[in-house]
Amino acid sequence: MSLAHYFKELDLGEFNARFSKPGQCLKAIADEKWQNGYICRKCGHTNYCEGKTPFSRRCTRCKSDESATAHTIFHRCRIPITDAFEIAYLVCSTEKISSYELSRRLDTRQMTCWKFKKRIMECIEHGTGLHLFEVGGGNSAPESDA
Ligand SMILES: [Zn+2]
Numbered sequence: 001m002s003l004a005h006y007f008k009e010l011d012l013g014e015f016n017a018r019f020s021k022p023g024q025c026l027k028a029i030a031d032e033k034w035q036n037g038y039i040c041r042k043c044g045h046t047n048y049c050e051g052k053t054p055f056s057r058r059c060t061r062c063k064s065d066e067s068a069t070a071h072t073i074f075h076r077c078r079i080p081i082t083d084a085f086e087i088a089y090l091v092c093s094t095e096k097i098s099s100y101e102l103s104r105r106l107d108t109r110q111m112t113c114w115k116f117k118k119r120i121m122e123c124i125e126h127g128t129g130l131h132l133f134e135v136g137g138g139n140s141a142p143e144s145d146a
Contacts, residue, residue, distance in 0.1 A: 003032050004124060007092035015089050023054055025085045030055040030068040040064060041071075073119050079108055087113060091120045 010018070019025050038048045040059035051058040055068040069075045077084045083106050090097050090105070099114035106113065 003028060003088070004092050007089045010089070010093065015086075015093075019085050019089070020082065022081045025074075025081045026055040026068040028085075029072055029074060030057075033068065033072060041066065073116075073123055077116075079112060079116075083108060084116065087116050088120055091117050092124070 007015070019028065034057070037046060038057055039046055040048070040062060042064040043059060043062045045059050045061040047060040048057040049060055050056070051065040051067065053067050056065055058065045067075075069077070069081070073088070074081060074084050086106060087102055090102060097117075099110050099117050102108070102113035102117060103110035
């Protein structure tokens, strides 16, 4: 099941219990990203070992390292991963939540929330809700400065 669908079935208490720590979020991203198995993006090799950062994977052939967040909407996210997850959760579970509401709830700048929400919505639309965390082609990442 994709995280986008998974989020819809969690209430806020369940969400907080499962994703209150950075490691829990990174693991969920890694599980989602490599749910069909690991394939090195550089050489296509399928064997890996642990990479440098938590839940990253390193190709055992070409040694290239892919972090859990690379190629996802969470890549180079300037806000804490737990906050980013909460925004993703709220956007997926609460239809039409505004960036002002997100800003108030997370005590994060409205523009940051707006940008990140937009990125999530694009992923939901382009991936028909199934590939929320794969960024298709683009390399833009949510940033807090603008
Ligand atoms: Zn490789």
